Amino acid sequence: MEFCKMELAKESNNIKKQTNSRSIGKIVALTILLIFVCLTAITIGPADITLNQTWRIILSQVPVLGESITLDDVRISQQTIVLQIRLPRVLLAALVGIALATVGATFQGLLKNPMADPYIIGVSSGAALGATIAIVTGLSAAAGYLAVPWMAFAGALISTYTVYNIARVGNRVPVYTLLLAGVALSAFMSAIMSFLMVLNSKEMQQVVFWLLGSFSARNWGHVQAAAPLIIIGVVIINCFARDLNIMLFGDHTAQHLGIDAEKTKKLLLTLGAFTAAAAVSVSGTIGFVGLIVPHGVRLVVGPDHRSLMPISALVGGIFMVVTDTFARTFLGSVEIPVGIITAMLGGPFFIYLLKRKQRDEF
Amino acid sequence: MKNIYQAALILMVCVMLLAGCGSKADTTVGEDSKIFKDVLGREVEIKETPKKIISLTPAVTEILFELGLDERIIGVTEYCNYPEAALKKPKMGDFANPNVELIVDAEPQIVFVAAGVQMELIKRLEQLGITVFCLDAESVDQVIKNIQMTGEIMGVPEAAQKLTSEMQAKVDAVVLKVKDQERPVVFFEVWDEPLMSAGPGTFINSLIELAGGQNLAGDADTRYPQLSMEVLFERDPDVYIANDFHKQSDIMARPGYENLTAVKTDRVHTIDDDLVTLPGPRVVLGLEEMARIIHPELFQ
Numbered sequence: 001m002e003f004c005k006m007e008l009a010k011e012s013n014n015i016k017k018q019t020n021s022r023s024i025g026k027i028v029a030l031t032i033l034l035i036f037v038c039l040t041a042i043t044i045g046p047a048d049i050t051l052n053q054t055w056r057i058i059l060s061q062v063p064v065l066g067e068s069i070t071l072d073d074v075r076i077s078q079q080t081i082v083l084q085i086r087l088p089r090v091l092l093a094a095l096v097g098i099a100l101a102t103v104g105a106t107f108q109g110l111l112k113n114p115m116a117d118p119y120i121i122g123v124s125s126g127a128a129l130g131a132t133i134a135i136v137t138g139l140s141a142a143a144g145y146l147a148v149p150w151m152a153f154a155g156a157l158i159s160t161y162t163v164y165n166i167a168r169v170g171n172r173v174p175v176y177t178l179l180l181a182g183v184a185l186s187a188f189m190s191a192i193m194s195f196l197m198v199l200n201s202k203e204m205q206q207v208v209f210w211l212l213g214s215f216s217a218r219n220w221g222h223v224q225a226a227a228p229l230i231i232i233g234v235v236i237i238n239c240f241a242r243d244l245n246i247m248l249f250g251d252h253t254a255q256h257l258g259i260d261a262e263k264t265k266k267l268l269l270t271l272g273a274f275t276a277a278a279a280v281s282v283s284g285t286i287g288f289v290g291l292i293v294p295h296g297v298r299l300v301v302g303p304d305h306r307s308l309m310p311i312s313a314l315v316g317g318i319f320m321v322v323t324d325t326f327a328r329t330f331l332g333s334v335e336i337p338v339g340i341i342t343a344m345l346g347g348p349f350f351i352y353l354l355k356r357k358q359r360d361e362f
Numbered sequence: 363m364k365n366i367y368q369a370a371l372i373l374m375v376c377v378m379l380l381a382g383c384g385s386k387a388d389t390t391v392g393e394d395s396k397i398f399k400d401v402l403g404r405e406v407e408i409k410e411t412p413k414k415i416i417s418l419t420p421a422v423t424e425i426l427f428e429l430g431l432d433e434r435i436i437g438v439t440e441y442c443n444y445p446e447a448a449l450k451k452p453k454m455g456d457f458a459n460p461n462v463e464l465i466v467d468a469e470p471q472i473v474f475v476a477a478g479v480q481m482e483l484i485k486r487l488e489q490l491g492i493t494v495f496c497l498d499a500e501s502v503d504q505v506i507k508n509i510q511m512t513g514e515i516m517g518v519p520e521a522a523q524k525l526t527s528e529m530q531a532k533v534d535a536v537v538l539k540v541k542d543q544e545r546p547v548v549f550f551e552v553w554d555e556p557l558m559s560a561g562p563g564t565f566i567n568s569l570i571e572l573a574g575g576q577n578l579a580g581d582a583d584t585r586y587p588q589l590s591m592e593v594l595f596e597r598d599p600d601v602y603i604a605n606d607f608h609k610q611s612d613i614m615a616r617p618g619y620e621n622l623t624a625v626k627t628d629r630v631h632t633i634d635d636d637l638v639t640l641p642g643p644r645v646v647l648g649l650e651e652m653a654r655i656i657h658p659e660l661f662q
Contacts, residue, residue: 047467077469080490085463145485201558201586205458205479216459217486333455333464334440 023307030314034094037318041090041325042082046333049078057082088223089215092282093324093338094317095223096215097289099230099279101316103272104290105297105309106237109244110268111175117291118276121178121269122159125186125193127280130155132193132207136200146221148210149281156277159185164269172262173269213286213339215324226282233275234313240268241305248303286339289316292350299353319346398515400496401508402477404484408493411517412471418460418483419476421505421642422497423448425512426474428643429521436468444636444644466490472515499641501568502533502649509643525643532646533572536653539660540574546656548575549599549624554608556588566638569645573652575601591618598623601656605635631655 043054053074060069061083071079103118111120119125134140134151166181167173197204243264247254251261276290294312301307320338323345327338395409416437417423423442426435432447437454452468455461458479465473465487473487477498487494497512499505506526513522548570552558560566561582570577578599579587595618602624604613610630619625633655637648654661 045463046461047463075469077466081463081466084490085466140482145482198588199584201584201588202478206482209458214459217462217482219486219489221489328461328463333453333461335455335459335461 023301023304023311026301026307027310027314030311030318034314034318034321037321038090038094041093041321042086044325044329045081045086046329047078047081049081053078054082058087084219088220089218089324089328090321092218092223092226093215093320095227095230096279096283096286097293097316097318097320098234098313099275099316100286100290100320101293101297101312102234102237102309103276103279104316105294105305105312106244106268106272108294109248109303109305109308110265110272111179112248113175113179114295115291116179117287118272118279119186119285119287119290121182121273122163122185122189123156123273123276124280124285125189126159127152127156127277128207128211128285129159129189129193131210131281131284132196135206135210136196136203145219146225149222149225153277153281156280157273159189160269160273160277173265178269209337210284212337213284213342214327214335214337215283216328216335218282222282226278229278230275233271233278237268237271237275238309238313240264241309244268244305244309284337284339286320286342288339288342288346289320292346293319296350296353398495398511400511401498401504402484402496404496406493406495408472408515410471412493412515414468414470414472415516416454416465416468416470416473417442418454418457418480419474419497420444420457420636421476421499421640422474422508422512423451424640424642424644425497425509426516428525429509429513429516429518431516431518434516436470437465462486462490466492474512497641500563500565502572502645505641505643505645506530506533508641529643529646533649536574536649537572540653540657543574543657543660545574545576546600547578547597548601548603548656549578549594549597551602551604551608551613552586554604557591557594558586558588561585561587565641565645569638569649569652570656572649573656575652575656595622600624600627600629602630603652603655604630604632605638606632607635608632629655 042058043049043051056069056071057074057079060066060071100118104116107116107118107120108114110116113120130151130153131148133155134148139151140147163178163181163185164173166185167178169177193207197207243254243259246257246259247261247264254261254264293316294308297312297315298308301311319342323341324338326345327336327341330336330341395407397405397407399405413434414436415426415431415434417426417435418439420439420442423435423438424444426432427445427448435451438448438451439455439457439460440453441457442448442451452464454464454468457476460480460483462483470492472493472495475484475494475496477496480496484494484496495515497508499508506529509526509529510519510522513519550560550566550570552560552566559579559582560577561579561584564585567577567580570580578594578597579589582589600623602613602622610632613619613630613632614625624630633648633651637644637651650661
């Protein structure tokens with residue numbers, strides 16, 4: 001896999017300036033689009049609330065400005081729907097999309113593996129096992145609605161840590177042992193989870209629903225728990241874009257350019273696991289976004305991580321908000337788990353991109 | 363090091379932007395309210411007799427209709443298909459994942475839910491300031507208690523009393539008839555592939571016992587055990603009951619089944635699933651049906 005060596009080697013200062021200014025334009029445009037998509041999503045839903053009412057409900061919450069907004073024609077229940085149901089849900093979808101796409105882009109570059117996604121190092125199976133334990137032991141009933149997310153988060157981190165330690169050879173972490181350890185431990189944990197499901201058939205449906213991934217019944221508590229972790233993780237990861245670019249040349253080259261490749265790898269693996277764990281703990285295992293969005297973006301903007309990572313994040317956020325809006329409105333009153341929609345909408349589009357470009361991606 | 367400074371700076375900005383997100387629904391305590399205890403042991407305050415009800419469980423929908431409260435129902439689930447009139451009520455999503463937005467929009471005074479898969483939902487609706495009451499049952503006695511409770515909450519205790527005493531009389535009649543009889547071994551097929559039955563602590567188990575049978579899976583470790591064919595053949599049930607999405611003839615024709623006593627003696631029966639799985643007023647019909655299947659000699 002000759003990862004974008006050519007492109008980067010050719011990059012002179014002059015070209016760098018151009019790509020940077022061009023990608024900054026894209027980033028600004030996509031940021032505006034993300035905000036627009038979020039606001040539009042908040043106005044859509046099965047309950048009958050007009051665009052105008054939605055806007056006034058949201059604006060009434062803004063300090064100072066809100067005092068001049070009248071809500072005479074808006075029922076309390078409509079305010080609850082906009083502020084307590086749709087708004088946190090849309091924000092959470094955007095955050096999870098951002099997290100998954102960022103971590104996907106990072107891991108694909110870091111592990112030099114096109115099949116890498118945020119879950120590759122055991123995050124998803126660990127989270128799923130944690131969530132299953134919380135569900136079948138009745139912990140969620142006893143300890144409040146955040147018990148499942150926190151157990152999922154803990155499970156994801158414990159399993160990632162285990163994978164990392166299995167794969168470690170002395171002070172180094174070879175990529176292929178990391179991938180194999182991830183696959184092996186995931187299989188083992190999935191088996192334990194399935195076993196728990198066989199023993200607790202009554203809770204099976206809850207577990208399956210969690211596995212499919214969904215933003216239904218998410219509230220501000222979930223946003224408050226996940227947002228700080230996701231934002232911190234994504235921001236720090238993005239600051240290592242340049243290091244990731246250099247590491248693509250191989251550890252040796254990186255060493256010469258003053259980057260401790262092993263240390264950076266450890267740090268990015270930790271951050272990625274942390275961010276993906278935060279996302280998965282509040283949404284369940286939504287597949288596809290973290291794998292496909294970075295590839296799609298790479299096909300369009302090229303392999304430079306400085307533009308690839310932020311643009312992937314924004315596209316991931318937009319994609320997730322759009323698919324979740326579909327998921328909660330498409331069948332009227334019945335919700336579809338969003339993981340199903342991401343693959344249904346994203347799959348064909350990605351295949352189209354792949355066919356259109358018809359060139360080696362990396 | 364430069365990376366870390368960059369990150370710290372951006373994060374500071376984010377923290378400032380995020381501060382002030384989130385809020386909570388508040389609840390007030392009423393003057394002349396009553397406290398009821400639901401099946402989960404939650405103490406629920408009912409401020410006044412509810413005029414707008416949402417039922418998210420088919421069993422409670424049936425109870426409400428049976429008590430003549432259908433005028434007050436403003437929402438049900440996609441699964442609430444009995445009685446016929448329930449189909450015309452506004453749908454609030456499906457059973458496992460009702461649509462919270464539609465529920466809030468309908469402004470109900472009380473929402474009835476089941477246990478199990480809807481446990482998460484209870485917390486969610488409470489946060490949104492909605493009164494939630496859980497009614498679920500794993501035995502006939504509990505169903506009767508639930509109906510009584512519903513009657514009291516809804517301010518129609520007499521109607522509930524009338525219904526439950528009729529039900530109790532029918533249950534007692536069945537129990538009395540099968541009292542000193544042989545107890546045939548009954549296999550209840552919850553699902554065919556994989557073969558699944560109902561174990562201890564389930565509604566079906568309690569119906570089999572009341573109807574004078576002995577549940578083949580009564581000693582299982584889990585509530586809905588997957589059974590190996592070996593266990594089925596080893597214990598060789600006298601009576602085989604499945605739900606009615608299967609045809610009796612198809613069950614009898616399954617390979618190897620010709621060796622089962624129940625098949626040889628032509629005691630394979632199908633039963634309407636809703637009668638034996640929904641903890642509502644029709645359980646009595648389910649019990650009578652079961653008793654007829656298990657002890658045909660007593661119920662001519």
